[in-house]
Amino acid sequence: MRITIDDNWTATVTGDPLHINPALDFREFRVRIATYANVEERGRFLLDTFGSQPWLWDTPDELRFDQASRELVGAEFHIAGEAADAEDSARLPATPPVHPSGLRADEAQDFRLEVTTELCRAPGDTVLTCLRDLDVLDEPLEARIGIAPDVALLIQHGTVVGWSLTDPARYLTTGFAAPDPGPPAPATRLLFTECLDLITTPLLDEVRDRVPAALDRLRAIHQTLRDQREDRHRVDALLSLIAELVEDYADRPPRRKP
Structure with missing residues (x-):
């Protein structure tokens, strides 16, 4: 073919x-x-x-x-x-x-x-x-x-x-690191879906606009990722992006308009 x-x-x-x-x-x-x-x-x-x-x-x-x-x-x-x-x-x-x-x-x-x-x-x-x-x-x-x-x-x-x-x-990982060869934990699969729900839907625009409910959801996902003890390689891969969003939009005060 x-x-x-x-x-x-x-x-x-x-x-x-x-x-x-x-x-x-x-x-x-x-x-x-x-x-x-x-x-x-x-x-x-x-x-x-x-x-x-x-x-x-x-x-x-x-x-x-x-x-x-x-x-x-x-x-x-x-x-x-x-x-x-x-x-x-x-x-x-x-x-x-x-x-x-x-x-x-x-x-x-x-x-x-x-x-x-x-x-x-x-x-x-x-x-x-x-x-x-x-x-x-x-x-x-x-x-x-x-x-x-x-x-x-x-x-x-x-x-x-x-x-x-x-x-x-x-296959979750970051950079050039190889994925963990073992199967993902069930909790990781759920968190993967939560993270995708956040970054592939209009919810991400609400985070960028600092809508309070969207920021609360972002912080909750961030805390859950930090608290999970198993499957850390994959969880850290998810956390690499979610933590960046928290730092950029949930932790920093919005810029004042001139």
Whole structure:
């Protein structure tokens, strides 16, 4: 199967997916599938591969391919910042099932992979799906290509129209740190949903506007995260962003208008 990623840039579906667990950097709100562990290693990785990558102020999603074999070797996706309505999320088709596969670029040249604009949250946030736009929901999907554990590209009319991450709470982390290999605690899953409720809905605008009820909810989530003793690696990943929001909006007095 040949798929289109950017206009006329194509890749062919091959046999083996990446055997790299994804990492959900909650503070940066992105999913990374790569083996580099710091900024220097990431820089070398980008120099040694080709594909879609950030450039100056341009930050598209990333698919990176080996220069020699043209096989997919890494990816990084931005999670859309605002969640779709529950009614639209419910329209996301359950079929076809994920088919684990790799990708081989048809040509060794760079391209640009646009970031998605719509986030669909499954009940309990068991799956996060990011779509190019909501028009994708008007027609069936052609394929789900599992490029890495729990990560799939969504294909419609031969074109990549989105991606999904199954069991996102399992892969919570920050920066370049690897996720905890054990399963997340049930309390962590609930807190993950609470945090997503805060940052992907209009509630975040209320926090920024310092609406008292929204700030109370932010402080309550912050305190619960600080108090949880188990699963600290994942909880600290959630806390990295929530604590920043508390500092910026709940702790600081609002600026006086001139």
